[in-house]
Amino acid sequence: MLEINQFTYGWLTPLLAYAMSVTGSLLALRCMVRARGDSGHGGWIATGAVALGGTGIWVMHFIAMLGFSVHNATIRYDIPVTILSAAIAMGVVWLGLSIVVNRHGGEGFALCVGGAVTGLGVGAMHYSGMYAMKTDVAVRFDPWIVFLSLVIAVVAATAALWFALHVDGIVATIGAALIMGIAVCGMHYTGMFAMRAHVADHVAAPSGAQAGQLLTPLIIAVSMVTMLLLLQVGITDIDEPDLSRIRGQHASRYWPVPEKPRRRFRPEDRPRPRFRADDFPTEKFDPRHRRMDG
Numbered sequence: 001m002l003e004i005n006q007f008t009y010g011w012l013t014p015l016l017a018y019a020m021s022v023t024g025s026l027l028a029l030r031c032m033v034r035a036r037g038d039s040g041h042g043g044w045i046a047t048g049a050v051a052l053g054g055t056g057i058w059v060m061h062f063i064a065m066l067g068f069s070v071h072n073a074t075i076r077y078d079i080p081v082t083i084l085s086a087a088i089a090m091g092v093v094w095l096g097l098s099i100v101v102n103r104h105g106g107e108g109f110a111l112c113v114g115g116a117v118t119g120l121g122v123g124a125m126h127y128s129g130m131y132a133m134k135t136d137v138a139v140r141f142d143p144w145i146v147f148l149s150l151v152i153a154v155v156a157a158t159a160a161l162w163f164a165l166h167v168d169g170i171v172a173t174i175g176a177a178l179i180m181g182i183a184v185c186g187m188h189y190t191g192m193f194a195m196r197a198h199v200a201d202h203v204a205a206p207s208g209a210q211a212g213q214l215l216t217p218l219i220i221a222v223s224m225v226t227m228l229l230l231l232q233v234g235i236t237d238i239d240e241p242d243l244s245r246i247r248g249q250h251a252s253r254y255w256p257v258p259e260k261p262r263r264r265f266r267p268e269d270r271p272r273p274r275f276r277a278d279d280f281p282t283e284k285f286d287p288r289h290r291r292m293d294g
Contacts (some may be wrong), residue, residue, distance in 0.1 A: 001136060003071040006189065013067030014185070017060045020223060022181035024056025025160070027230045028093075029173045032164040034233075049227065050276040052160070055226040057122055057184055058089040061129050062215045064188055073137045077215065077266035081132035085125050087217075092121020100161045103274075107165065113156025120185075122157060125148045126191050134206035134245060138198045142277055145194035148186055156183030164257035223236045 031048035054287070062082075072238065096118030103110045126149070160183070163176040208214075 002073065002199065004197055005071070006067060006171055006192055007071045008067045008069045010140070013064055014189075016153075017063040018181050020063060021184045021231065023223075024051045024054065024059065025184075025224060026173060026177035027226055027233065028052035028056060028160075029163060029167055029176055030230075032097065032231050033173070035097075036165070042108040042160050045097045046094060047233075048097055048164070049090050052096045052227055053090035053093035054086060054222050056180070057093070057182035058086045059087075059123060059219050059222050059226075060127075060181075060184055061126060061188055064192075065129070065133070066211055066215060066236070070135060070137060073135050073197065075211065076134045076206040077211060078208045078261060079136060079214060080131045081128060082214060082218075085132060086222075087149060088121060088128060088140065088246065089125040089187060091116050092125070095121070096157060096161055097164060097237035100165055105242070110189045111158055111161055111165075113160050116154055118161065119154030122153045123191075126153075126188060130191075130195070134208050134249065135197075136200075136204070137207055138200035139195045142196065142200065144196040145190065149191035149194060152183070152187045152190055156180070159183060183255040204208075218255075225229075270274055 028048040028051040031044045031051060035044035035048065054241065096114040099114035100107075100110045127146075160180050167173050167176045246269065
């Protein structure tokens with residue numbers, strides 16, 4: 001059996017993988033807070049699926065794979081299968097989020113179904129990503145450890161969906177994202193621990209792209225999109241008023257304005273009219289009250 005190294009570059013790749021998993025989870029949870037409060041939540045669910053499935057799971061997986069190596073083996077990646085694994089990750093997360101937000105059959109039933117679908121989908125993404133890896137050695141997987149990794153994926157997905165329904169506030173969201181990052185990374189490295197590599201005869205040289213050529217541009221592109229979305233969505237307050245929706249009205253109508261105290265009217269405060277001397281016939285007035293001009 002050949003030696004497998006998950007940490008070729010030390011703790012660099014696992015720490016980066018965990019950081020991206022937390023970032024994707026954080027953005028997804030912030031999107032779900034908005035989805036819960038918006039009747040037209042389809043766009044927020046899709047954004048959350050891209051964040052969690054694309055960055056929190058897929059990018060995390062392949063950053064970790066940059067640190068993966070097998071002694072005396074050549075590793076290449078099949079480009080179509082690698083892209084398909086990203087689509088699987090985002091698709092199953094979108095399906096799971098849609099199930100729990102709509103809550104068909106009650107919250108508990110929706111969490112069980114959504115968690116199972118999402119967890120098994122995450123497992124499918126992981127092992128399709130491993131299938132995209134081509135090498136010139138024989139690869140086997142321990143079925144019991146594979147099963148354990150799928151159980152971890154289902155539990156982690158169910159917990160993530162529960163957080164998506166109940167977490168509010170930036171502090172609680174950060175805490176939930178940290179926990180989700182641990183769960184996703186735990187599932188990945190458990191699945192990788194199930195892998196065994198052996199020398200095989202008559203194995204052709206693998207074809208495909210090298211890890212740096214394929215994965216680095218994809219990881220950077222998805223990560224930059226996620227960071228921009230996080231800056232736009234994640235740091236704003238959910239409850240602050242949106243003045244962009246006000247059309248043809250003054251914003252002051254939507255803000256409390258202190259009322260001025262009313263003053264009680266008194267007869268002596270009535271304004272007195274002013275008249276000029278020639279406004280009325282002078283013969284009706286006493287000459288002594290006439291105003292002399294000149």
